[in-house]
Amino acid sequence: MNLKKQFKEGLITQNPVLVQLLGMCSTMAITTSIANAIGMGISVTIILTLSNIFISLLRKIIPNEVRIACYIVVIAGFVTMVDLSLQAFFPDLAKSLGVFIPLIVVNCIILGRAEAFANKNTVLASAVDGICQGIGYTLVLIIMSAFRELFGAGKLYGFQIMPAGYTPALLLILPVGGFLCLGVLIAIMQWALDKSAKKKAEKEAAEK
Amino acid sequence: MSVTKLLAISLGAILTNNFIFAQFLGICPFLGVSKKSDTALGMGLAVTFVMGLASAITYGVNIILVKLHLEFMQTVAFILVIAALVQFIEMFLKKSVPTLYTALGIYLPLITTNCAVLGVALLNVQNNYNFIQSVVYGVTGGLGFLLAIYLFATIRERTQFCDYPKSFEGFPIALITAGLIALAFMGFSGLQVWPM
Numbered sequence: 001m002n003l004k005k006q007f008k009e010g011l012i013t014q015n016p017v018l019v020q021l022l023g024m025c026s027t028m029a030i031t032t033s034i035a036n037a038i039g040m041g042i043s044v045t046i047i048l049t050l051s052n053i054f055i056s057l058l059r060k061i062i063p064n065e066v067r068i069a070c071y072i073v074v075i076a077g078f079v080t081m082v083d084l085s086l087q088a089f090f091p092d093l094a095k096s097l098g099v100f101i102p103l104i105v106v107n108c109i110i111l112g113r114a115e116a117f118a119n120k121n122t123v124l125a126s127a128v129d130g131i132c133q134g135i136g137y138t139l140v141l142i143i144m145s146a147f148r149e150l151f152g153a154g155k156l157y158g159f160q161i162m163p164a165g166y167t168p169a170l171l172l173i174l175p176v177g178g179f180l181c182l183g184v185l186i187a188i189m190q191w192a193l194d195k196s197a198k199k200k201a202e203k204e205a206a207e208k
Numbered sequence: 209m210s211v212t213k214l215l216a217i218s219l220g221a222i223l224t225n226n227f228i229f230a231q232f233l234g235i236c237p238f239l240g241v242s243k244k245s246d247t248a249l250g251m252g253l254a255v256t257f258v259m260g261l262a263s264a265i266t267y268g269v270n271i272i273l274v275k276l277h278l279e280f281m282q283t284v285a286f287i288l289v290i291a292a293l294v295q296f297i298e299m300f301l302k303k304s305v306p307t308l309y310t311a312l313g314i315y316l317p318l319i320t321t322n323c324a325v326l327g328v329a330l331l332n333v334q335n336n337y338n339f340i341q342s343v344v345y346g347v348t349g350g351l352g353f354l355l356a357i358y359l360f361a362t363i364r365e366r367t368q369f370c371d372y373p374k375s376f377e378g379f380p381i382a383l384i385t386a387g388l389i390a391l392a393f394m395g396f397s398g399l400q401v402w403p404m
Binding site for chain 2: 021024025026028029068069072073076077079080083084098099102103105106107108111171174175176177178179180182183184186187188190191194
């Protein structure tokens with residue numbers, strides 16, 4: 001296993017949201033404030049890591065024909081645990097994330113990683129994969145919510161940042177802003193990956 | 209009174225609180241299966257059907273859970289019921305209505321992981337809807353999805369050969385198109401059903 005490579009994949013080259021295009025619903029829906037983004041990011045990271053570990057442990061026992069159903073039951077169990085803990089310890093956060101916490105069950109990132117990684121790799125590698133992919137997801141949420149909260153409400157983590165005379169661009173907080181922000185973010189990512197690929201090719205051509 | 213309420217629910221689910229454009233539920237199939245308008249229509253119909261049926265069945269499941277004081281099992285129970293339901297529909301259609309099966313076939317398994325279906329089940333419980341209201345919310349929510357995905361697919365068909373910057377090809381331009389439709393849907397936000 002290769003820790004550094006996995007970390008780089010989770011954060012940049014195989015980022016779950018920007019490159020694999022998974023988990024779009026929650027990304028757009030809850031990135032209206034940084035507090036929500038951090039709460040959601042941490043919840044998904046915990047669930048993803050735990051379910052990756054468990055599915056990797058069970059990978060030789062689960063029959064291939066019913067694997068998707070088994071994954072969903074494992075994931076739903078962890079989601080319920082996190083949902084209840086959030087309601088008990090962070091009731092405000094649980095209220096503002098609302099229906100999107102139980103909906104982590106059908107978040108394609110978790111099922112996608114179970115299918116693409118955890119059922120083929122060792123427990124340790126799967127755990128690392130869960131953490132790295134989770135951090136990659138959280139990072140995107142934080143970037144997007146920082147932009148939307150700062151320009152859409154003039155605040156950052158609930159504190160007023162913009163001067164009093166600033167008129168917030170309300171559009172960014174509304175659903176429209178979610179679609180537009182994510183579209184532009186993916187476009188920037190495609191541009192950056194394209195550029196680095198070109199650089200690499202040039203370097204290789206020069207070496208020859 | 210109850211008719212007004214039903215009308216208000218339908219209006220909300222189709223226009224003002226559209227599942228895609230206002231609540232961000234079911235974005236994955238919305239972006240994935242919208243390259244052609246006829247496949248989009250098939251997906252939309254399949255989702256409407258499953259959402260209506262899932263609302264009815266999860267209403268019953270929830271009553272059982274409440275009676276047994278097992279409300280915390282909601283998420284697990286609902287997703288299992290939905291997965292089983294989709295499987296049953298698939299088997300039933302294959303056996304008795306093969307033409308419909310071949311039309312919807314590939315979209316049916318995808319619906320299990322469509323968050324609009326689980327979402328509608330959870331929202332029905334959250335909003336304390338009774339049986340008829342739940343089913344109406346499920347069906348009209350599905351119709352809202354159908355409207356959204358069909359509109360989006362027709363626009364995508366037209367913009368397919370447009371010349372946009374290379375970085376925006378594929379998903380980014382699709383998301384921006386969806387954003388603009390969402391902006392148009394905001395125009396419905398003042399709509400209300402007048403109390404009779």
